[in-house]
Amino acid sequence: MGAWPSASPPPAASPPRSRPPPAAGAARGVRRGAARLGSARLGSAPCGRGAAAMVERADEAPLLFWAEGPAVSAPPPAAEAGSGGGGRRLGGGWSAAPWGGAGPAEAAGPSRAEAEEDQIVAVFVVTFDPRTGNMVEWCLPQDIDLEGVEFKSMASGSHKIQSDFIYFRKGLCFGLACFANMPVESELERGARMKSVGILSPSYTLLYRYMHFLENQVRHQLEMPGHYSHLEAFYDDKKGVLPDSKGTATSQQPVHWLPSIHRYMYPEMKITHPAGCMSQFIKFFGEQILVLWKFALLRKRILIFSPPPVGVVCYRVYCCCCLANVSLPGLGGTVPESKPFFYVNVADIEMLETEVSYVACTTEKIFEEKRDLYDVYVDNQNVKTHHEHLQPLLKINNADKEKYRRLNDQRQMLMYSQEVGEDCSSCEEDLFILFFMEQNNRIFQTLMEVSASQDKTLTADHARGMGLDPQGDRSFLMDLLEVYGIDVMLVIDNPCCT
Numbered sequence: 001m002g003a004w005p006s007a008s009p010p011p012a013a014s015p016p017r018s019r020p021p022p023a024a025g026a027a028r029g030v031r032r033g034a035a036r037l038g039s040a041r042l043g044s045a046p047c048g049r050g051a052a053a054m055v056e057r058a059d060e061a062p063l064l065f066w067a068e069g070p071a072v073s074a075p076p077p078a079a080e081a082g083s084g085g086g087g088r089r090l091g092g093g094w095s096a097a098p099w100g101g102a103g104p105a106e107a108a109g110p111s112r113a114e115a116e117e118d119q120i121v122a123v124f125v126v127t128f129d130p131r132t133g134n135m136v137e138w139c140l141p142q143d144i145d146l147e148g149v150e151f152k153s154m155a156s157g158s159h160k161i162q163s164d165f166i167y168f169r170k171g172l173c174f175g176l177a178c179f180a181n182m183p184v185e186s187e188l189e190r191g192a193r194m195k196s197v198g199i200l201s202p203s204y205t206l207l208y209r210y211m212h213f214l215e216n217q218v219r220h221q222l223e224m225p226g227h228y229s230h231l232e233a234f235y236d237d238k239k240g241v242l243p244d245s246k247g248t249a250t251s252q253q254p255v256h257w258l259p260s261i262h263r264y265m266y267p268e269m270k271i272t273h274p275a276g277c278m279s280q281f282i283k284f285f286g287e288q289i290l291v292l293w294k295f296a297l298l299r300k301r302i303l304i305f306s307p308p309p310v311g312v313v314c315y316r317v318y319c320c321c322c323l324a325n326v327s328l329p330g331l332g333g334t335v336p337e338s339k340p341f342f343y344v345n346v347a348d349i350e351m352l353e354t355e356v357s358y359v360a361c362t363t364e365k366i367f368e369e370k371r372d373l374y375d376v377y378v379d380n381q382n383v384k385t386h387h388e389h390l391q392p393l394l395k396i397n398n399a400d401k402e403k404y405r406r407l408n409d410q411r412q413m414l415m416y417s418q419e420v421g422e423d424c425s426s427c428e429e430d431l432f433i434l435f436f437m438e439q440n441n442r443i444f445q446t447l448m449e450v451s452a453s454q455d456k457t458l459t460a461d462h463a464r465g466m467g468l469d470p471q472g473d474r475s476f477l478m479d480l481l482e483v484y485g486i487d488v489m490l491v492i493d494n495p496c497c498t
Helices: 030-038 048-059 112-117 207-223 229-238 276-283 288-297 311-323 346-352 365-369 389-392 398-420 429-451 460-465 475-484
Strands: 122-129 132-140 163-169 173-183 192-199 300-306 340-343 357-361 376-379 382-384
Touching: 030 376, 048 173, 122 229, 122 300, 122 346, 132 229, 163 192, 163 207, 163 398, 173 207, 192 207, 207 229, 229 311, 276 398, 288 311, 288 382, 288 389, 288 398, 288 429, 300 365, 311 357, 311 429, 340 398, 346 475, 357 376, 365 475, 389 475, 398 429, 429 475
Parallel strands: 300 357, 300 376, 340 357
Antiparallel strands: 122 132, 122 192, 163 173, 163 340, 173 192, 376 382
């Protein structure tokens, strides 16, 4: 008898596989909108109750609606005949561009840069077999290495939910898979049929475009197993070039790699997240986002635990990475990349053992015991670390509270300006990313100026000017100087020694 979907390979099953992540980035209209927010208009606060209500409305989840979709029911006897090879009707019907979900603006065609990045290197179907466990049922191209993908695209514990979506990472590629669970009257399938349909790409920034298509396709595979013509057509239309292990393309067409998150320069950022992503991140963690901010800026290994559904948790990984954006040139050439790994499972342990910095999420509680794999463990809203020298960073100090208050004030002002029609160019996601980027830039600009000065002395006044608490953030500053190799002398007294 096979086990329920598991991240670890069953004894008699094929070997484990691994896989990609989701969308990250920032937005285009940020500078314009944020400049207005930073002007005198910020001082003329709206009616507190009305603005708070607007923020509350924004917090209500377009994002959480993804957490678990409607149940998939068995097809009626007179279901669509044929293999799905001809028509494009599926479920509620398809748009003219079924896999893009493109509206009139997108139908005109993406920009050249977007078209070059919009490359799918693999499409696959994963199923749960009661006898052998998770397995790749079908894929294109047929010779691609998908080892581990069968466990990444069907998270451990998925049998308890009806639907989910998962971002993950495999090698140099990223993936998005949509999972669905349909009850069936079959003893062989143990009363449930479970499948995932997913894609791999060199970049995760455009994967979100195909969420609706993948959701339709996984339902199609549950109701009409074995019919892959729509997936074949999708791959023929979108296929790109698979990079080799050195990051170079294996054919003449170039693969355009997106820079890692901490190298993003503001003007080149793209909107790649779902509406409400940042808003719910703030609402979920509250002041704790300032704790996560410090750990992200220090490039710590951050692991977020949550039971399924895992899709919303993948967005928390993305938001956490966005906390560490810095747009100053020439900073931290030797600093490890902040890598979003998104969903990981026990099959990834060997890979995680070699990583010095990452942000990931898992549904496997066993990871909590493997302390050598992470620096920071997040369970629900509980952020903790087993490293004694990092313990002071868990405390919320007065400077953190002030930053959180300013962030919420700006959120309220943005909601108010959008409500009265003054500002339609920026969104809360823009504000969130720019808020932390400007905070980070201010810190590193100050540190580099002090480093370039004659006495190289960093004082309490410098700390306050950076928006930090001279006492409460002392250990954070010391770690920051060490991680980024900045040569300054910290002369802030240790409160334990005064």
